[in-house]
Amino acid sequence: MRGVAPAQFPPPVDPPQEFIGPPTDAEDERIEVGIAIVGGGPAGLACAIRLTQLLEHEPELTEKLGEVPVAVIEKGKTPGAHLLSGANMRPSAMRELFPDMDESEWPVLWKVEKDAVYLLTKKQALPLKPMPPNFRNHGNYVVSIAQLGRWLGEKAEEAGVYILPETTADKLLVEDRIVVGVRTGDKGRDRDGQPLSNFEPGSDVVAKATVLAEGTLGHLTFAAQDYFDLHGDDPQRWELGVKEVWEVPKPLDRVIHTMGWPLRKSARWNEFGGSFIYPMGEDKVAIGFVAGLDNTDASFSVHDVLQEFKLHPFVKKILDGGKRVAWGAKTIPSGGYFAMPRKFAVPGMCIAGDAAGMVNIPELKGIHYAMHAGMYAAEAIVDALKQDSINYEAYDKRVRESMIVQDIYRSRNMRQPFEHGFFLGGAIASAMTITRGAFPNGHWRQEPDAAHPMVIDGAAKHYPAPDGKYTFDKLSSVFASGNATRDDAPNHIRIQRKVPLEVAQTWVSMCPAQVYEIPEEELEAAQNGHGDGTVDVQVVPSNCVQCGAITAKGGRLTPPEGGDGPLYTQV
Ligand SMILES: Cc1cc2nc3c(=O)[nH]c(=O)nc-3n(C[C@H](O)[C@H](O)[C@H](O)COP(=O)(O)OP(=O)(O)OC[C@H]3O[C@@H](n4cnc5c(N)ncnc54)[C@H](O)[C@@H]3O)c2cc1C
Ligand code: SF4
Numbered sequence: 192m193r194g195v196a197p198a199q200f201p202p203p204v205d206p207p208q209e210f211i212g213p214p215t216d217a218e219d220e221r222i223e224v225g226i227a228i229v230g231g232g233p234a235g236l237a238c239a240i241r242l243t244q245l246l247e248h249e250p251e252l253t254e255k256l257g258e259v260p261v262a263v264i265e266k267g268k269t270p271g272a273h274l275l276s277g278a279n280m281r282p283s284a285m286r287e288l289f290p291d292m293d294e295s296e297w298p299v300l301w302k303v304e305k306d307a308v309y310l311l312t313k314k315q316a317l318p319l320k321p322m323p324p325n326f327r328n329h330g331n332y333v334v335s336i337a338q339l340g341r342w343l344g345e346k347a348e349e350a351g352v353y354i355l356p357e358t359t360a361d362k363l364l365v366e367d368r369i370v371v372g373v374r375t376g377d378k379g380r381d382r383d384g385q386p387l388s389n390f391e392p393g394s395d396v397v398a399k400a401t402v403l404a405e406g407t408l409g410h411l412t413f414a415a416q417d418y419f420d421l422h423g424d425d426p427q428r429w430e431l432g433v434k435e436v437w438e439v440p441k442p443l444d445r446v447i448h449t450m451g452w453p454l455r456k457s458a459r460w461n462e463f464g465g466s467f468i469y470p471m472g473e474d475k476v477a478i479g480f481v482a483g484l485d486n487t488d489a490s491f492s493v494h495d496v497l498q499e500f501k502l503h504p505f506v507k508k509i510l511d512g513g514k515r516v517a518w519g520a521k522t523i524p525s526g527g528y529f530a531m532p533r534k535f536a537v538p539g540m541c542i543a544g545d546a547a548g549m550v551n552i553p554e555l556k557g558i559h560y561a562m563h564a565g566m567y568a569a570e571a572i573v574d575a576l577k578q579d580s581i582n583y584e585a586y587d588k589r590v591r592e593s594m595i596v597q598d599i600y601r602s603r604n605m606r607q608p609f610e611h612g613f614f615l616g617g618a619i620a621s622a623m624t625i626t627r628g629a630f631p632n633g634h635w636r637q638e639p640d641a642a643h644p645m646v647i648d649g650a651a652k653h654y655p656a657p658d659g660k661y662t663f664d665k666l667s668s669v670f671a672s673g674n675a676t677r678d679d680a681p682n683h684i685r686i687q688r689k690v691p692l693e694v695a696q697t698w699v700s701m702c703p704a705q706v707y708e709i710p711e712e713e714l715e716a717a718q719n720g721h722g723d724g725t726v727d728v729q730v731v732p733s734n735c736v737q738c739g740a741i742t743a744k745g746g747r748l749t750p751p752e753g754g755d756g757p758l759y760t761q762v
Contacts, residue, residue, distance in 0.1 A: 193644060194693055195644055195694055196641060196642050196644045196645065196745075197641040197645065197690075197744050197745025197746075198639060199694075200687040200690045200691075200694055200745060201687070202685040202747040204685045204747045206414035206417050206418075207414055210410065210411060211363045211365050211414050211415070212365065212374075213364060214364050214366070214371065214374070214397060216394060220395075221394070221397050223257055223258075223259070224256075224259040224353070224372075224396060224397070224398050225253075225257055225259065225261060225399055225400075226242060226256070226260065226261050226402065226572060227262050227264065227360075227373055227396050227398035227401045228261070228264065228404055229264050229360040229401065229402065229403050229404060229405055229409075229411060230263075230264070230265065230404035230409075230544075230546070231271075231340060231343075231344055231354060232270075232274055232336075232340060232404060232545075233336070233339070233343070233558050233562045234402075234406075234543040234544025234545070234546070234561035234564055235263055235265075235402065235543075235565060236263065236270060236340065236344060236346075236565070237284060237343070237561070237563075237569075239347045240347050241565065241569035242260070242261045242569040242572070243260075243261060243351055243352060245570065245573045246573065252573065252576055252577055256576075260351070262353045262355060262396065262398075263347065263353070263355065264355050264358050264359075265344075265354060265355065265356050265358065266357070266358065266359040266750055266754070267356065267756065268356060268754050268758050269344065270341055270356070271336070271339070271340025271759065272337070272757065272758050273737060273757060274339075274340040274759060274762075275336065275432070275434060275519040275520065275521040275757075275759055275762045276334075276336035276762075277432075277467050277469060277479065277555060278336045278339075278477075278558060279328050279331050279333055279467070280299075280331055280332050280339075280559060281331050281556060282331065282332055283559050283563070284559040284560075284561075284562030284563045287562075289346075297332070298335075298342040299332040300333050300472045301332065301333040301470045302331075303330065304329065306327065306328045307447055307448075308322050308323060308326045308447075308448045308450070309450075311451040311452040311453075311503060311505070312452055314504065316449070316503070319450075325554045325602075326448050326554075328446050333469045335436075335477075335760075335761050335762060336558065337759040337761060337762050338761070339558075355375075356753075357378075357754030358376070358753040359410075359751070359753045360373035360376075360396075360405075360750070361374055361376035361377075361410075363411045363415055365418070365539075368537075368538065369538045369539045370401045370415075370538065370539035370540035371397050372395060372396045372397040372398040372401055373398075373401060374394070375753070376750055376752060377391065377392050377752075378390070378753060379391055381679050382679045382680070382681060399539075400539065400540070400541070400572045400576065400581065401539060402540070402541050402542075403415065403540065403541070403543070404543045404561070405546045406544060406546060407524055407545045407546075407739050408742045408743065409542075409545075410748070410750050412542055412546040415540065420533075421532040421537070423531050423533055423548070424530075425526055425530045426526065426530060426637065426638070427526040428483070428484065428526045428637060429522040429524055429526075429640060429740070429743040430463075430464060430481045431482060431484055431521075431523075431701070431740045432480070432481040432493070432520065432521055432522070432523060433479060433480055433496075433520045434478070434479030434480075434519055434520070434521075435517065435671075436471065436477055436478075436515070436516050436761045436762060437475065437478060437510055437513045437516065438475055438516050439512070439513035440474075440511075440513060442472075443469075443470040443509060444470065446469050447468040447469075448465060448466065449465055449466045452500075453500055454482065454496070455650070459487070460486060460491070461487045461643065462482060462483070462488075462491065463482065463483040463485070464480065464481050464483055465480075466478070466479065466481070466500055466506075467481070468506070471761075475516070476513075478497075478501065478506070478509075478510070480493055480500055481523065483525065483640075484522070484640040484701070484743045484744055485638070485640045485643050486643070486650075487644065487645055487646060488645070488646065488648040489645040489646060489693045489696040489700060490647050490650045491651075491701070492654065492700040493520070494665055495651065496654075498654065498661075498663065499653060502661060510661065515671065516671075517672075517759070517760065517761040518669075519736060519757060519759050520704065521739065522740050522743060523545070524548045526548055526606075527548070527602060527605070528596070529634060529637065530548050531548040531596070532548070534584075535587045536583040536584055538581050538583075539583075540583070541583050541586045543564035543568050544557070544560070544561030545557055545561060548599075549590075549599065550599070551599055552602065553602045553606075554598075554602075560595045560598075560599075563593065563594075563595060564590055567586055567589045567590055567593065568586050571583045571584075571586035603634075604631050604632075604633070639743075640744055641744050641745040645693045645694065645696075647693060647696055650700075664705075665704060665705040666734070669704045669705065669734050672704075673757050673758030673760065674704075674735075676735070676751070676756060677733065678733050680751060680755055681732070681751070683732055683748065683750060683751040684706065684730055684735065684746060684748060686698065686707075686728060686747070688727055688728050688730075689725050689726070689727055690725060690728060691724050691725050692709075692714070692717040692724060695707070695709050695728045698741065698744065698745075701740055701741075701744055703738060704735055704736045705734055706734045706735050706741075707728050707730060707731075708729040708731065709728060710727060710729060713727055714726060732751065735751065735756065736757045737757070
């Protein structure tokens, strides 16, 4: 078989060993909270808010939960700082969480009244009519999830939730196979891991319930899945989305999705994905490109695909006279139903949202599922704690009987056929939509993204040179993400450093933030067939925007120091 699979060069990491263990602080030094929620995204914050609503009617239980009944641990500088999404949100979860609030009070930017899907060729944009049903967004709201996160964070704090920003949950605390909380990460180490003058060690945060709402590629979620044997039938896999926000002179009047160009159609490269262009009120648009990480060309870069995409005449017209005001990148779990964990709860712990793969990829929707799951977790936890139990299995049952699993089950075989190329894949996926999931039946197996052999095969040939007006390089984009991580921050990326050129090039091209580099002379030697074909990969961890792609493609992202990474405000 041609090429080299990144999976052949696994990262130096042993998650259950390194990231799971009993509390280590002396008992009187531990921070005690009632319910610890890891992640201040839609899942975690909806869970926190719902908990406060329920506890209002449970004074006895609230008393038992101590001084801090509900705490949210968030690694970003503030809730929302690490959130990136399209975002075209279904309103069901907001309605359920805030039943008495008028929708005009929600932090939304545009109500979808018109939407369109186009098939792009290099020069043309052909409208798809009738529109595939999975692209219908009428009645949804366009939001900036970075802003929604901040707003939900404020609502949570007003309701009495204790939010710990700039704090990573580094280790899952487990005693006798019961989850009893998390240990937060140290702060103030130098590049070699040595403590600086401002060093602060992490602490054990012990809780009666722990909710993992870490989002895509959750650090503790992975460790917990290994430790408790929770992995689903198929391995999880991911898409990578790169997004920009543009100020534009002319308002956009519809939600737009595109398929086709600039992705190549042949099954050989496995390039699956598409774009979204969403109005963000009168003067801004969100524009993003999402592509599967199971692609096989080591020179493929989603960031550069987005730059190329913006030069299409149809797209350029929307951006003309405008200016880019924000940029970011993040992965989305796309393994679907068969890749969801075998169980969403174990004694002492629940997993909610993207961390549990609760995403409907054909519809590109996850926000409302994450919020509903967070609320279900809150309800199951309160019911159990009222009976002095830490068994949250009712949450598992609730999710499986809900529209979360039902919707995701309907599209269970929709992503896989695209491995056979755009047209065949598209035809099978359409059949699945039309038959509401009845055809193709059975279980189409999936491979991990990192198991696909990589070849350097020409994807980069067409990428435009950055002009600073429509197209931008990766480094100026990292700046536009608000990332101001200090240069001497410890390295949080685990990879094998000496790998074949194909693997190294995969990481260099894939990473939207230019974290990986191959020294010039080594690149030249490997390209000219000198040496053993391997190169040394250099890492610049401070550029990392924590999109998670490296974990999908053969490395491992561990949490950096709390507060590091992007400071998203508009994406
Ligand atoms: C490009 C793109 C476009 C999308 N478009 C849409 C769309 O249009 N509509 C839609 O409904 N969905 C969309 N989605 C999916 C949607 O954004 C997610 O499903 C949703 O954000 C999941 O919410 P969550 O709370 O589970 O996780 P997240 O939103 O990822 O939040 C997780 C939070 O946990 C924090 N965290 C993680 N690990 C730790 C740790 N160990 N310690 C402390 N904090 C931690 C993170 O910093 C983050 O704030 C899109 C996603 C992407 C990437
Ligand atoms: S190094 Fe950071 S930004 Fe780059 S691919 Fe990995 S997680 Fe994403």
